[in-house]
Amino acid sequence: MNTTVDVAIVGAGPYGLSLGAYLKAANVSFRIFGVPMDTWRRHMPAGMLLKSDGFASNLADPGGQLTLEKFSSDRELPYHHTRIPVPLDTFIAYGLEFQKRFLPELDQRQVTGVRREGEGFRLELEDGAGVGARRVVLAVGITHFAYTPPEFEGLPAEFVSHSSCHRDMERFRGKRVVVVGAGASAVDLSALLHEAGALVTLVARRSAIAFNEGPGNKERTLWDRMRNPASGLGSSWSSWFFCNAPDLFRALPQQTRVNIVRKYLGPAPGWPMRERVLGKFPMHLGSKDIQASVLGKGLSVRFKDPDGKAVESVADHLILATGYRVDVRKLRFLDEGLRSSLRTVESSPALSRNFESSVSGLYFVGLAAANTFGPVLRFAFGADFTAKRLAAHLASSALAGSHAVESEPRLEEAACVAPAGAGSPGGGRS
Ligand SMILES: Cc1cc2nc3c(=O)[nH]c(=O)nc-3n(C[C@H](O)[C@H](O)[C@H](O)COP(=O)(O)OP(=O)(O)OC[C@H]3O[C@@H](n4cnc5c(N)ncnc54)[C@H](O)[C@@H]3O)c2cc1C
Secondary structure (H helix, E strand, C coil): CEEEEEEEEECCCHHHHHHHHHHHHCCCCEEEECCCCHHHHHCCCCCCECCCCHHHCCCCCCCCCCCHHHHHHHCCCCCCCCCCCCEHHHHHHHHHHHHHHHCCCCECCCEEEEEEECCEEEEEECCCCEEEEEEEEECCCCHHHECCCHHHCCCCCCCEEEHHHCCCCHHHCCCEEEEECCCHHHHHHHHHHHHCCCEEEEECCCCCCCCCCCCCCCCCCHHHHHHCCCCECECCHHHHHHHHCHHHHHHCCHHHHHHHHHHCCCCCCCHHHHHHHCCCCCEECCCEEEEEEEECCEEEEEEECCCCCEEEEEECEEEECCCECCCHHHCCCECHHHHHCCCEECCEECCCCCCECCCCCEEECHHHHHHHHCHHHHCHHHHHHHHHHHHHHHHHCCCCCCCCEEECCCHHHHCCCCCCCCCCCCCCCC
């Protein structure tokens, strides 16, 4: 039997899981695909601490039944809304528990193809099976969008890799590793590499590392709170605006939105990292013209210091902590026809107030929606707004009866062959 559902969610990270919990409560017929919390389990360094506060690290369910606070209290794990950083392992365990509780039916297969079929879509799965869906929500997160600056393209993967490729730092024990970048990924990775016994050098164009401010030991006064109101993205009026008014953000001129998303919180290392990195290993901040080339069994990394003096660092490996840039062309599992008919703004999909792209029935959430709704969509904190808004929209336009529609089996389902040009499962994986 070939099942057609009303909604297919691709991706089971914080956004996909939150949306699934809301759709289920709204009795919408849907399926959700992907390995739960995969980005956090395989593409972030073990031992990392979240930058978001505890209260801002929730997945969203309609009754608020499973917050991180509730999960932590049930397991007697340390928790505080702002004062105790959330360990990566705790957040992963929380996400997995959320999935088991609200979405035990999650289908862990990768979606390797999405194409138009009639008024809806056809999804192809990694084992060649097919699923029809009237609407598709791409909650595919960040890994497809790992960004390599052009000057480092083409260098052998043995010597140069993106920060998203690294979970385990042990393999670098005793090795010379240059980390490029001064954002959260660069700083977290450098600290963890150093602590794992690697000989780390950090090289960055930025002249200083902008650590997030810690919560401090004192209660915030009324004056502090008025000047810099607390929000899920930190304490400031701009952060407060981004957290509380994504619709107003969407009304800003297009170029203003794009500029804000590019620069805002760009992404700052968490305050606990300060003492784990400053003075612990060499840092070349304010560097220019950073380049690398293979040198025997290693790499020569060359750059100019702030005075223009040439500096060379010889390394066994170079890690590019150069972030993520949305580019819909990188979603290779999307059929070429769909990709080319997407209206984009600087390679991000242009979206309606209901997260719908210019391809009717195709929705984007998470990082890919940040240029539309603002920086909050780059963080788990934006999942609540997203799940509420999108689930209400999908429910209001759901098929009558909202149950899965059974249709005749399709011949091509028998063939367990991945479609030509399908993206690799979980694109961007190491
Ligand atoms: C080093 C680092 C630290 C971060 N720290 C924080 C933090 O402290 N707090 C915070 O809020 N945010 C943090 N972020 C941002 C974080 O990535 C996002 O908040 C979060 O991942 C958004 O959730 P998501 O569901 O959109 O994406 P993801 O968590 O990336 O989930 C998307 C899922 O989709 C799956 N997927 C992709 N393609 C397919 C496919 N074809 N078929 C099936 N499944 C697919 C992926 O495997 C993945 O599991 C950090 C990011 C990085 C890189």
